[in-house]
Amino acid sequence: MDYEVFSAGDVKLQRGATLRDCKLAYKTFGKLNAAKDNVIVYPTWYSGQHYDNEWLIGKGMALDPDKYFIIIPNMLGNGLSSSPSNTPAPYDRARFPNITLCDNVRLQQRLITEVFGIERIKLVVGWSMGAQQTYQWGCLFPDMVERIAPFCGSARTAPHNFVFLEGVKAALTADDAWANGWYEKPPTKGLRAVGRVYAGWGLSQPFYMQELWRQMGYSSLEDFLVAFWEGFFLPKDANNLLAMLWTWQNGDISDNELYGGDFAKALGAIKARAVVMPGEMDLYFPVVDNMREVEKMPNARCVPIPGVWGHFAGGGANPVDTRFIDEQLKQLLASPV
Amino acid sequence: MDYEVFSAGDVKLQRGATLRDCKLAYKTFGKLNAAKDNVIVYPTWYSGQHYDNEWLIGKGMALDPDKYFIIIPNMLGNGLSSSPSNTPAPYDRARFPNITLCDNVRLQQRLITEVFGIERIKLVVGWSMGAQQTYQWGCLFPDMVERIAPFCGSARTAPHNFVFLEGVKAALTADDAWANGWYEKPPTKGLRAVGRVYAGWGLSQPFYMQELWRQMGYSSLEDFLVAFWEGFFLPKDANNLLAMLWTWQNGDISDNELYGGDFAKALGAIKARAVVMPGEMDLYFPVVDNMREVEKMPNARCVPIPGVWGHFAGGGANPVDTRFIDEQLKQLLASPV
Numbered sequence: 024m025d026y027e028v029f030s031a032g033d034v035k036l037q038r039g040a041t042l043r044d045c046k047l048a049y050k051t052f053g054k055l056n057a058a059k060d061n062v063i064v065y066p067t068w069y070s071g072q073h074y075d076n077e078w079l080i081g082k083g084m085a086l087d088p089d090k091y092f093i094i095i096p097n098m099l100g101n102g103l104s105s106s107p108s109n110t111p112a113p114y115d116r117a118r119f120p121n122i123t124l125c126d127n128v129r130l131q132q133r134l135i136t137e138v139f140g141i142e143r144i145k146l147v148v149g150w151s152m153g154a155q156q157t158y159q160w161g162c163l164f165p166d167m168v169e170r171i172a173p174f175c176g177s178a179r180t181a182p183h184n185f186v187f188l189e190g191v192k193a194a195l196t197a198d199d200a201w202a203n204g205w206y207e208k209p210p211t212k213g214l215r216a217v218g219r220v221y222a223g224w225g226l227s228q229p230f231y232m233q234e235l236w237r238q239m240g241y242s243s244l245e246d247f248l249v250a251f252w253e254g255f256f257l258p259k260d261a262n263n264l265l266a267m268l269w270t271w272q273n274g275d276i277s278d279n280e281l282y283g284g285d286f287a288k289a290l291g292a293i294k295a296r297a298v299v300m301p302g303e304m305d306l307y308f309p310v311v312d313n314m315r316e317v318e319k320m321p322n323a324r325c326v327p328i329p330g331v332w333g334h335f336a337g338g339g340a341n342p343v344d345t346r347f348i349d350e351q352l353k354q355l356l357a358s359p360v
Numbered sequence: 361m362d363y364e365v366f367s368a369g370d371v372k373l374q375r376g377a378t379l380r381d382c383k384l385a386y387k388t389f390g391k392l393n394a395a396k397d398n399v400i401v402y403p404t405w406y407s408g409q410h411y412d413n414e415w416l417i418g419k420g421m422a423l424d425p426d427k428y429f430i431i432i433p434n435m436l437g438n439g440l441s442s443s444p445s446n447t448p449a450p451y452d453r454a455r456f457p458n459i460t461l462c463d464n465v466r467l468q469q470r471l472i473t474e475v476f477g478i479e480r481i482k483l484v485v486g487w488s489m490g491a492q493q494t495y496q497w498g499c500l501f502p503d504m505v506e507r508i509a510p511f512c513g514s515a516r517t518a519p520h521n522f523v524f525l526e527g528v529k530a531a532l533t534a535d536d537a538w539a540n541g542w543y544e545k546p547p548t549k550g551l552r553a554v555g556r557v558y559a560g561w562g563l564s565q566p567f568y569m570q571e572l573w574r575q576m577g578y579s580s581l582e583d584f585l586v587a588f589w590e591g592f593f594l595p596k597d598a599n600n601l602l603a604m605l606w607t608w609q610n611g612d613i614s615d616n617e618l619y620g621g622d623f624a625k626a627l628g629a630i631k632a633r634a635v636v637m638p639g640e641m642d643l644y645f646p647v648v649d650n651m652r653e654v655e656k657m658p659n660a661r662c663v664p665i666p667g668v669w670g671h672f673a674g675g676g677a678n679p680v681d682t683r684f685i686d687e688q689l690k691q692l693l694a695s696p697v
Contacts, residue, residue: 182568182581183560189585190557194531197553216534220527220557223520228646231519244519248526306643309565 026050026073026103029134037279040120042110047130048103049073049096052080053088059141063093064131066149066156069267070259072103076153078339085352091145096131098152100266107204107262116262117204122270125279128159132167146356147295148172150337151308152271155180158316159276161293169360171293172352174300174328175337177308178316179286180274184307187224188272194220195261204262211257217264218252227304227333235331239340290319297323298355300348302336326351363387363410363440366471374616377457379447384467385440386410386433389417390425396478400430401468403486403493406604407596409440413490415676422689428482433468435489437603444541444599453599454541459607462616465496469504483693484632485509487674488645489608492517495653496613498630506697508630509689511637511665512674514645515653516623517611521644524561525609531557532598541599548594554601555589564641564670572668576677627656634660635692637685639673663688 026048034045050073055062063086065076073095080086086093097104099122107119114120135141144167147160154176161171177184198213200206226235236247256264276282277289299317301310310327317325328336328347336344363385371382387410392399400423402413410432417423423430434441436459444456451457472478481504484497491513498508514521535550537543563572573584593601613619614626636654638647647664654662665673665684673681 181565182571183563183565185581186556186568186585187560190527190531190553190560193553193556194527194534197531197534197549199536199549212534212536216527216530216553219523219530223524223527223561226520228518228520228644229648231523232649234519244522248523307565311566312569 026097029138031130031133034126034130036120036126037123038121040114042105042114042120045130046105046109047096047099047134049094049134051095052086052093053091055092055139055141059139060143060145061091062135062141062144063091064135064144064147064160065093065095066127066131066147066153067095067098067101068149068151068153069271070101070256070264071153072101073097078345079148079348085349085356086148094135096134098156098267098270099127099130100263100270102260102263106260107266108260119262119266121273122266123278124155124159124270124274124276125163127270128156128163131156131160132164142167144168146170146172146352148174148352149176150174151176151334152267152274154308155271155274155276158293161295161297162276162289163279163281165292165294168295170355170358171295171297172300172355173297174348175302175305175308175334177274177312178276178290180272181307181309181312185272187307188268190220191217192265192268195264201261204265206261210261214256214259214261215253218254218256219248221256222248222252224306225334227306227331229304229331230333230335233331287319290316291321293320293323295322296355296358296360298351299323299325300337300351301325301327302333303327303329304331305334305336307334363434366475368467368470371463371467373457373463374460375458377451379442379451379457382467383442383446384433384436384471386431386471388432389423389430390428392429392476392478396476397480397482398428399472399478399481400428401472401481401484401497402430402432403464403468403484403490404432404435404438405486405488405490406608407438407593407601408490409438410434415682416485416685422686422693423485431472433471435493435604435607436464436467437600437607439597439600443597444603445597456599456603458610459603460615461492461496461607461611461613462500464607465493465500468493468497469501479504481505483507483509483689485511485689486513487511488513488671489604489611491645492608492611492613495630498632498634499613499626500616500618502629502631505632507692507695508632508634509637509692510634511685512639512642512645512671514611514649515613515627517609518644518646518649522609524644525605528554528557529602529605532601538598541602543598547598551593551596551598552590555591555593556585558593559585559589561643562671564643564668566641566668567670567672570668624656627653628658630657630660632659633692633695633697635688636660636662637674637688638662638664639670640664640666641668642671642673644671
């Protein structure tokens with residue numbers, strides 16, 4: 024086991040359930056300094072686990088473990104933190120409660136304060152749903168967070184993004200083997216279908232036209248669909264995917280008692296210096312949505328990641344995009360707050 | 361029955377099968393004049409039937425039945441022309457043979473010549489897969505076709521478009537009730553899932569952000585997903601959908617003995633004056649693909665349909681887009697060839 028677990032006790036969730044003996048799995052890199060002022064928080068994304076984030080961490084990179092204490096908290100539902108697949112009855116499997124962005128970030132904040140005694144965070148950064156958690160950090164704890172860098176994500180899930188996820192959900196749950204979540208064996212047809220539905224969304228039209236999957240080591244389009252896309256979702260637990268999907272579909276940083284659904288107010292409350300990086304051709308987190316958010320944030324810039332990798336511009340698979348993000352993070356970390 | 365049927369006898373298909381007693385269902389509008397020089401051909405689209413095309417036909421419109429003899433041929437597989445759902449054994453249901461664009465257009469050309477004795481066509485026009493047939497007409501019968509106006513379609517299915525359709529197919533076939541095509545009762549979960557997967561592709565991100573489904577008469581996003589999208593696909597035959605999907609995925613106007621896969625040559629062979637109209641925000645037939653095609657066509661212009669209706673810019677649901685297309689068609693029909 025390459026990670027730690029924070030036992031958070033009984034956690035009251037935003038939607039009413041209590042997650043008893045709630046677990047937050049996390050991994051850290053580097054050392055917390057004496058001043059406790061070298062902290063970076065880097066949440067995970069839809070179905071990702073901490074090791075899926077490690078491509079952005081390294082000696083000489085912005086997220087340099089020689090300089091920073093980097094914490095990757097695993098999102099609830101991702102199979103390592105409390106999830107449908109690992110929660111004991113009665114809240115197991117199809118009964119796992121609805122989890123919000125806010126639930127995730129409040130739990131992460133408890134880890135940071137209760138376990139490490141950290142009061143200030145130099146940077147929160149994340150991809151996709153990790154970006155959504157990043158925005159949520161910024162407005163839930165504006166006095167703790169000095170900088171944020173959400174990339175390929177949004178502060179509120181757009182209706183089109185919601186619809187794309189409806190397609191993913193419908194494909195998964197069309198499989199009888201899913202059995203309303205009470206499967207004993209995984210609904211493999213549905214999981215494979217999720218991969219095929221996702222494939223069109225994750226990357227852009229020119230990515231496929233230019234056959235850039237070759238750069239990722241795949242030998243044909245069908246090989247990419249089977250080995251990458253089906254291969255990615257097949258080992259995932261269906262209820263976990265659906266739990267995180269609910270979190271995503273209901274993602275809204277203003278949906279809590281602090282902001283009462285006032286989205287502009289939530290964005291306006293983010294004091295952190297922010298660099299928001301959409302993928303130029305991201306099909307579900309379009310640049311224009313981030314532009315609109317940034318207008319309402321007091322200290323933010325929108326810097327699109329150029330190129331044709333779509334949502335996967337932020338996934339670590341394309342070295343050019345990774346360098347772009349890394350360079351922006353270096354500049355941000357070097358900027359005064 | 362508001363349509364006619366052309367019995368084409370035994371039709372040898374491009375991929376090797378013979379479709380015996382092949383039927384082409386069609387509907388005509390207006391009258392063929394004595395000179396037989398007032399003909400417009402207007403093929404159908406994926407899962408559409410002739411009546412789905414009628415929004416573009418009307419007195420005072422470009423496609424004016426007082427002036428033109430308009431023929432709408434139903435695509436093979438669409439449930440009215442020979443299809444998995446209406447072909448007798450042994451080529452019925454899951455055994456229905458693969459049909460190409462070329463098969464469709466050659467059959468349509470037989471209708472036009474054998475039934476009506478037509479030698480020249482003033483205009484071929486179509487949306488989506490109808491646009492693909494339009495291009496195919498242009499290069500298979502360059503001396504017959506004076507003008508073409510494909511809108512929201514392409515001359516060759518792009519890899520990303522292929523991938524989107526893989527998602528549709530995977531969602532449909534994830535339903536056990538599909539039974540490899542040998543269902544007795546329709547696979548309704550799969551058909552509904554097709555609707556939900558399609559919903560994200562058919563319209564653009566800002567369409568959903570602006571809630572333009574309200575203009576179409578739906579009362580909520582979920583109402584749009586159920587009443588429009590699920591409602592559209594639920595009555596369709598699954599094997600028919602899969603047959604047309606195969607035609608689409610394999611759509612390539614150069615994939616025949618005339619052009620041997622030389623796409624540039626096939627485009628170059630289109631003598632017709634062409635106006636190609638992509639939807640500005642179409643997610644699966646992007647403008648740039650049409651731009652590249654037009655460069656290789658001797659007598660063509662690319663005129664994007666502005667706005668946020670995505671692929672549905674060409675579907676007749678938005679009056680502004682319909683007027684735009686109609687105006688372009690009027691100009692094209694008035695242009696010399």
